[in-house]
Amino acid sequence: MKIKKGTVFSKKIISILLILSWGYAQYSVMNRFYAVFLTVFFFFQLFFRQRSFLLLAVSILSITLFQTSTINTIEVLKEKNLGAVGNPKVLLRNVFSPDTGEEVLPDNVRKMLFLLRYHEISDYRLSSALAEDALIMQRITEAAWPIKREDSSLFVFKLVEEKNQNSDCVSINQREGIELVYCP
Helix, strand or coil, X not given: CCCCHHHHHHHHHHHHHHHHHHHHHHXXXXXXXXXXXXXXXXXXXXXXXXCCCHHHHHHHHHHXXXXXXXXXXXXXXXXXXXXXXXXXXXXXHHHCCCCCCHHHCCHXXXXXXXXXXXXXXXXXXXXXXXXXXXXXXXXXXXXXXXXXXXXXXXXXXXXXXXXXXXXXXXXXXXXXXXXXXXXX
16 A cells, blocks of 8 residues: 555655754743754654654653753762762761751751750740741751750740740750840
8 A cells, every 4th residue: 555645745744844843942941952852853854764762762761861960969968979989987977976967957957966965954945936947847856856856945045136025044055046045
């Protein structure tokens, strides 16, 4: 069975229009490299090669490698894990060391932890302004363990700019915007 030349020609025209519209759509959403690469590759496939799954494979690889954070993630993993692979004893030592990983905590949480440990406090509570921040509330509760957050505690963490809710409260110490007060 023979295919009419007009049918093949119209299929190529439709393919070209689809390729160009897809390339324009990708280019307009800032996927410029992908748009140019895909358009050139499709034209190459359309005019010079037989149909194959190579087009699909190259398209998926180009999207995965150039339009996602895959390459950046691989670089960061390599950078961070190179020391661990080269010297695993340091990694294991850090895993079992007290206070390891606190550098990822928010600044205010690290300041509160310092004050808790420095003054050897057994329980604490947060002012209403600090308690409203869910991240601070969760992170100080996790990081300070076994020191417990108790609503009835006499030791209160507050922001320096916050007014004391109780005039009997006495400032114990402050550290860069966080104040520890004693409220009997």
